[in-house]
Amino acid sequence: MRDDFPRYLAKELDVADPLAELRDRFVINDDDLIYLDGNSLGRLPAATPDFLARLVRDGWGTGLVRSWPTWIDWGRRLGDQLARHALGARPGEVVISDSTSVNLYKLAGAALDATPDRGTILVDAEEFPTDRYILQGLAEQRGRILRRLPSDLDQGLRPDTLRAALDSDVALVVLSAVSYRSGALLDMAAVNAAAREVGAYVLWDLSHAVGAVPVQLTASGADLAVGCTYKYLNGGPGAPAFLYVREELQATLRQPIWGWFGQRDQFQMRSDYEPAGDLDRFLVGTPPILSVAAVEPALAVLAEAGIERIRQKGLRLGELIVELADAWLAPHGFSLASPRDPHRRGGHVSLSHPEALRISRALAAEARVVGDFRVPDRLRLCAAPLYTRFVDVWDAMDRLRDVAEQRSYLRLPATPSRLT
Amino acid sequence: MRDDFPRYLAKELDVADPLAELRDRFVINDDDLIYLDGNSLGRLPAATPDFLARLVRDGWGTGLVRSWPTWIDWGRRLGDQLARHALGARPGEVVISDSTSVNLYKLAGAALDATPDRGTILVDAEEFPTDRYILQGLAEQRGRILRRLPSDLDQGLRPDTLRAALDSDVALVVLSAVSYRSGALLDMAAVNAAAREVGAYVLWDLSHAVGAVPVQLTASGADLAVGCTYKYLNGGPGAPAFLYVREELQATLRQPIWGWFGQRDQFQMRSDYEPAGDLDRFLVGTPPILSVAAVEPALAVLAEAGIERIRQKGLRLGELIVELADAWLAPHGFSLASPRDPHRRGGHVSLSHPEALRISRALAAEARVVGDFRVPDRLRLCAAPLYTRFVDVWDAMDRLRDVAEQRSYLRLPATPSRLT
Numbered sequence: 001m002r003d004d005f006p007r008y009l010a011k012e013l014d015v016a017d018p019l020a021e022l023r024d025r026f027v028i029n030d031d032d033l034i035y036l037d038g039n040s041l042g043r044l045p046a047a048t049p050d051f052l053a054r055l056v057r058d059g060w061g062t063g064l065v066r067s068w069p070t071w072i073d074w075g076r077r078l079g080d081q082l083a084r085h086a087l088g089a090r091p092g093e094v095v096i097s098d099s100t101s102v103n104l105y106k107l108a109g110a111a112l113d114a115t116p117d118r119g120t121i122l123v124d125a126e127e128f129p130t131d132r133y134i135l136q137g138l139a140e141q142r143g144r145i146l147r148r149l150p151s152d153l154d155q156g157l158r159p160d161t162l163r164a165a166l167d168s169d170v171a172l173v174v175l176s177a178v179s180y181r182s183g184a185l186l187d188m189a190a191v192n193a194a195a196r197e198v199g200a201y202v203l204w205d206l207s208h209a210v211g212a213v214p215v216q217l218t219a220s221g222a223d224l225a226v227g228c229t230y231k232y233l234n235g236g237p238g239a240p241a242f243l244y245v246r247e248e249l250q251a252t253l254r255q256p257i258w259g260w261f262g263q264r265d266q267f268q269m270r271s272d273y274e275p276a277g278d279l280d281r282f283l284v285g286t287p288p289i290l291s292v293a294a295v296e297p298a299l300a301v302l303a304e305a306g307i308e309r310i311r312q313k314g315l316r317l318g319e320l321i322v323e324l325a326d327a328w329l330a331p332h333g334f335s336l337a338s339p340r341d342p343h344r345r346g347g348h349v350s351l352s353h354p355e356a357l358r359i360s361r362a363l364a365a366e367a368r369v370v371g372d373f374r375v376p377d378r379l380r381l382c383a384a385p386l387y388t389r390f391v392d393v394w395d396a397m398d399r400l401r402d403v404a405e406q407r408s409y410l411r412l413p414a415t416p417s418r419l420t
Numbered sequence: 421m422r423d424d425f426p427r428y429l430a431k432e433l434d435v436a437d438p439l440a441e442l443r444d445r446f447v448i449n450d451d452d453l454i455y456l457d458g459n460s461l462g463r464l465p466a467a468t469p470d471f472l473a474r475l476v477r478d479g480w481g482t483g484l485v486r487s488w489p490t491w492i493d494w495g496r497r498l499g500d501q502l503a504r505h506a507l508g509a510r511p512g513e514v515v516i517s518d519s520t521s522v523n524l525y526k527l528a529g530a531a532l533d534a535t536p537d538r539g540t541i542l543v544d545a546e547e548f549p550t551d552r553y554i555l556q557g558l559a560e561q562r563g564r565i566l567r568r569l570p571s572d573l574d575q576g577l578r579p580d581t582l583r584a585a586l587d588s589d590v591a592l593v594v595l596s597a598v599s600y601r602s603g604a605l606l607d608m609a610a611v612n613a614a615a616r617e618v619g620a621y622v623l624w625d626l627s628h629a630v631g632a633v634p635v636q637l638t639a640s641g642a643d644l645a646v647g648c649t650y651k652y653l654n655g656g657p658g659a660p661a662f663l664y665v666r667e668e669l670q671a672t673l674r675q676p677i678w679g680w681f682g683q684r685d686q687f688q689m690r691s692d693y694e695p696a697g698d699l700d701r702f703l704v705g706t707p708p709i710l711s712v713a714a715v716e717p718a719l720a721v722l723a724e725a726g727i728e729r730i731r732q733k734g735l736r737l738g739e740l741i742v743e744l745a746d747a748w749l750a751p752h753g754f755s756l757a758s759p760r761d762p763h764r765r766g767g768h769v770s771l772s773h774p775e776a777l778r779i780s781r782a783l784a785a786e787a788r789v790v791g792d793f794r795v796p797d798r799l800r801l802c803a804a805p806l807y808t809r810f811v812d813v814w815d816a817m818d819r820l821r822d823v824a825e826q827r828s829y830l831r832l833p834a835t836p837s838r839l840t
Contacts, residue, residue, distance in 0.1 A: 027481040037485045044481035052710070053473060060657055061447040061464035065457045065790060068839055071657055099705025101679035102522060125691075130680035130705060133693035137678030148691075230706075237480055237491060237709035258557030259521035260550035267839055269795050271545075271568075273553035285519025285550060286650075288711030289657035290472070370485065375689055419488055419687055 004327050010320070010394035019313050019385060025301045026234075026387045034396040036371045038384030039208055039348045042234030047297040055293050071289050075240070076279070078295050082242055085303045086233070087206070087225075088216035093244055096229065096292055097261075097283050100207055100241040101130045103226040104174075106255035106282055107243060108135060111172045111201040111224060112142050114253055118171035118200070119144055122162070126151045128180045131205055135174055144171065154337045154350070156184025163194055170200040177209035178346030181374050183338045185213060185346045189220040196221065207231060210242075212314055212347030212384075214307045217244055224249070232310075232347060232384055233302065235295040243282055250278055259284030301386060310385045315342045317383035317393055321349045324397040332404035337378055348382035350374070355409060357416065359400075362409035367399035375416075424747050430740070430814035439733050439805060445721045446654075446807045454816045456791045458804030459628055459768045462654030467717040475713050491709050495660070496699070498715050502662055505723045506653070507626070507645075508636035513664055516649065516712055517681075517703050520627055520661040521550045523646040524594075526675035526702055527663060528555060531592045531621040531644060532562050534673055538591035538620070539564055542582070546571045548600045551625055555594055564591065574757045574770070576604025583614055590620040597629035598766030601794050603758045605633060605766045609640040616641065627651060630662075632734055632767030632804075634727045637664055644669070652730075652767060652804055653722060655715040663702055670698055679704030721806060730805045735762045737803035737813055741769045744817040752824035757798055768802035770794070775829060777836065779820075782829035787819035795836075 014020055027044040035043065059067045079094035087094060097103065112121070123135055125148035132148070139146040149165055151157040156179050166173070173195050178185050188204065195202045204225040209215055211232030217225060225244040229235035245253065258273045260266050261283035275281035302310070319342050325334060329351065337350040353359060360373040371381045383393050403409060434440055447464040455463065479487045499514035507514060517523065532541070543555055545568035552568070559566040569585055571577040576599050586593070593615050598605050608624065615622045624645040629635055631652030637645060645664040649655035665673065678693045680686050681703035695701035722730070739762050745754060749771065757770040773779055780793040791801045803813050823829060 027477070029482060035484060041480075041485040041488070043484065044476065049473060049476050049481075052476060053469060056464065056469050056472060056656075057447070060461075061469075062449060064455060064463065065461040065792070066784070067657070068461070069837075072839065098518070098522065099679070099707075101681070101705030102518065102677060105677045105679075105704075129683065129686075129689040132691070133678040133680060133683060136693050137676060141676060228706075236476075237487070238706045238712070239710075240708055241705075256557060256561060257522060257525045258553040259519070259525075260553060261521070263549065263553060266549075267795075267836065269549040271552070273556050284525075285521030285661075286648075286658040287519075288660055288708040290659075290714060291708030291711040292658070294710060364486070372485070375687075416687065417489075419492065 005324060007391065007394050010390040013316065013390035017313060017390070019305055019309055020389070022301060022305055023387045023389065028387065032368055034369045034392050036369060036381045036383060036388070036396055038388070039231050039380070039382035040372055041237055042231055042298070042384065043387050045234055045297050045301055047300065048236070048294055051297045052290065052294060055290070074289065074292050075287050078292065078299060079242060081299050081303065085299065086210050086215065086307050087244065088214065088218055089244055090218055090247060092279055093217070093247055094242055095279050095283065096240050096242050096295060097287060098241060100205070100226050100228050101134055103241050103243040104131055104134050104203070104205065105138070106257060107203050107224045107226060107245065108138055108172060108174065109256040110253040111203060112138060112144065113256070115171035115201070118169050120170045121146045122149055122165055122170055122173045124149055124151045124157045124175055126153060126179065126181065127174065127176060128205060128207070131174055154182050155339055156182055156186065159187070159190060162191065166194055166198045166200060168198050170198055173200055173202045174205065175202070176205040176207065177215065178213065180208050181378055182350050183208070183345045183348045185344050188215070188222060192221040208346055208348070211302055211307070211310070213311055222246065229295050233295065234298040234386070236291065239291050239295055240288060245279060245282060250281070255282050257284045261285055305386055313385040314347050314383070317385060317388060317390065318342050318345055318347070318349055320390060320393050321381055321383065321397065324394070325351055328397060328401040329404060332401070334404070347384065348380050350378045350380050352377050353379060358409040358412045358414055359403060361412050362403050363400055366408060367403050369396045369399050425744060427811065427814050430810040433736065433810035437733060437810070439725055439729055440809070442721060442725055443807045443809065448807065452788055454789045454812050456789060456801045456803060456808070456816055458808070459651050459800070459802035460792055461657055462651055462804060463807050465654055465717050465721055467720065468656070468714055471717045472710065472714060475710070494709070494712050495707050498712070498719060499662060501719050501723070505719065506630050506635065506727050507664065508634065508638055509664055510638055510667060512699055513637070513667055514662055515699050515703065516660050516662050516715060517707060518661060520625070520646050520648050521554055523661050523663040524551055524554050524623070524625065525558070526677060527623050527644045527646060527665065528558055528592060528594065529676040530673040531623060532558060532564065533676070535591035535621070538589050540590045541566045542569055542585055542590055542593045544569055544571045544577045544595055546573060546599065546601065547594065547596060548625065548627070551594055574602050575759055576602055576606065579607070579610060582611065586614055586618045586620060588618050590618055593620055593622045594625065595622070596625040596627065597635065598633065600628050601798055602770050603628070603765045603768045605764050608635070608642060612641040628766055628768070631722055631727070631730070633731055642666065649715050653715065654718040654806070656711065659711050659715055660708060665699060665702055670701070675702050677704045681705055725806060733805035734767050734803070737805060737808060737810065738762055738765055738767070738769055740810060740813045741801055741803060741817065744814070745771055748817060748821040749824060752821070754824070767804065768800050770798045770800050772797050773799060778829040778832045778834055779823060781832050782823050783820055786828060787823050789816045789819050
């Protein structure tokens with residue numbers, strides 16, 4: 001079977017890859033390790049350590065409190081870069097702040113408070129847990145109904161299912177553009193248009209989309225969005241998230257956490273809260289500058305590559321994973337747990353296998369391939385285009401086949417750890 | 421006048437200072453600059469750059485996603501250290517997470533939701549703005565009354581004022597242990613006892629207290645607290661804040677932002693939100709690890725010094741500021757805008773002057789002394805005990821006197837900048 005797609009063909013794809021040289025923009029000091037988990041935590045950009053060291057030494061150590069004038073707008077400046085290079089949004093519509101969960105709470109809260117006469121929130125039943133939990137809390141606190149739309153674990157939410165659920169009682173729809181588990185990619189423009197017809201807000205979670213697929217927030221008519229910067233954007237562990245609010249909505253929507261970074265003329269320290277007139281009103285407290293800073297050199301790599309080229313390479317990497325899974329892994333009990341059409345997938349591919357948990361452990365421990373496990377029985381594989389070679393995918397699938405064949409994983413514990 | 425307290429006496433105090441050698445634990449590469457703004461942003465600990473560099477290179481760069489098992493509990497581990505060395509709290513009661521503002525929202529929201537039959541929130545009318553704004557929002561959203569207690573701008577809240585306002589309709593009292601403007605220090609145990617008599621929760625903002633004065637959360641009977649780690653704790657710009665929930669309250673209180681870090685068995689990704697049984701339920705989203713990390717080497721310096729020794733030195737430094745202000749600055753129109761009794765002050769001293777804004781600017785630009793301005797007419801001076809010498813205070817006050825005498829500040833603009 002292995003001769004169906006010999007390794008030299010993967011090497012040829014690397015030779016022809018216009019993004020190949022960008023691999024050097026990352027710290028890769030263990031060349032035997034194949035990292036297919038960039039959709040969980042992206043790699044360290046090579047420019048980041050010096051960038052951070054300078055910030056710590058000069059900005060904090062020498063500049064001290066006098067550096068705040070350059071720090072205070074950093075989230076806005078990076079937000080504008082992100083808007084331009086990855087989100088198809090306008091200046092002043094995106095800011096880096098807080099965690100994805102807190103941002104989701106702020107924007108979902110804002111949308112609900114703007115629609116007091118509507119009783120329903122729609123969410124994909126398979127939406128990433130924190131989104132569902134945040135919405136469950138908001139629904140309970142504000143006396144709304146959270147309706148979980150049935151969704152296929154592999155194929156994602158069907159457009160029909162959403163359309164059938166949309167009516168004039170719907171206040172808010174929350175969906176991931178790319179599903180965290182299956183990688184299923186939604187048609188954002190179609191969802192936005194359908195929701196607009198019934199007057200509902202759409203809040204997008206772009207955590208698994210941003211930096212992997214071109215997002216067009218303005219052109220697709222998106223209202224609200226949040227997302228991570230530590231996956232395909234390579235901003236570092238727990239790097240602060242972003243939020244997007246369409247310019248036309250900024251003057252009317254108000255979020256529930258009235259912190260001083262959202263206050264007009266913040267340092268006047270006035271008696272009453274009066275929200276800033278622009279995107280700043282969606283901010284709350286003092287941003288964690290070291291973690292914000294690490295997003296800057298990471299975005300520079302994204303800008304250099306260009307999101308369209310990233311997507312093109314990502315499509316081919318994904319197709320290679322699927323082709324080799326069909327040829328080499330299906331005989332060992334693996335099934336594709338993502339849409340088969342590459343244009344309906346984001347940047348990762350899921351495979352299901354009854355022993356996925358133990359296989360993912362054996363893969364990392366014995367075969368030095370890092371993917372990740374997701375309940376109930378999924379192995380997620382992400383070939384992040386900025387630093388993953390076609391030959392890495394070939395080698396990873398080859399090693400995965402060996403693990404499946406030799407069944408050494410049967411010696412490992414099948415009990416979940418705290419992080420699985 | 422200057423002979424009243426000759427400079428050599430300040431030098432003698434430094435020779436006798438048991439914490440003097442700890443100054444070397446900080447990066448101080450501009451010895452002519454006198455930094456009296458450690459209550460806004462603390463200095464860079466000398467161990468921090470290497471600590472962060474190792475984390476970035478080894479933890480992120482090499483470890484990649486495999487480092488999460490050591491990162492995920494970091495906020496709890498650091499919280500326990502903070503509890504032990506600075507807060508007088510028990511293990512499992514303190515965690516580092518989010519910003520002070522978001523933490524305040526979570527804990528105030530929890531207290532209000534636990535007291536649905538009580539209509540009033542009490543706050544010091546001169547409380548730090550973000551606290552007042554957050555509470556204003558919560559009051560409006562939950563149909564409560566936010567009552568602002570009149571408070572002296574220099575002396576802080578009078579115990580009588582609070583006692584007179586406490587009745588069985590009070591759900592929550594929010595106060596700073598040390599006032600951000602005057603530095604006035606409250607008797608936490610007395611406030612906690614008075615509030616308990618009427619069944620109200622007290623939520624302390626410890627931002628200007630932690631690391632400057634010994635706080636005894638357990639012994640004083642405190643319910644809830646939040647605070648910064650970037651002031652006296654030297655955790656770096658915008659370092660994540662901490663929150664404290666008394667152990668006995670953890671099983672009953674619930675906070676409004678239901679993120680996945682607050683979920684029991686987080687990675688099981690279950691359908692319904694069920695809050696963790698312990699302090700974890702007050703967490704929300706993925707923590708910004710680089711910014712969390714910087715708190716660790718900073719706490720090591722605090723632990724080495726010991727909070728009691730820090731307070732003792734802080735008292736003497738404050739007394740020196742007041743003594744020299746009386747002798748040298750009162751003739752130039754300055755008045756003490758903090759309690760005169762050192763035991764009623766935290767770690768900083770405020771002076772009022774009609775030209776405080778321009779004087780603070782001239783002081784930094786011409787005399788190389790960094791303090792800070794606060795509306796309406798306050799100059800805040802903080803001699804952080806871990807790295808400030810008595811002779812620094814002497815020199816700073818001497819330079820301030822020169823600025824006041826020569827009135828060169830009259831050439832500077834009197835319009836506030838965004839950050840003043």
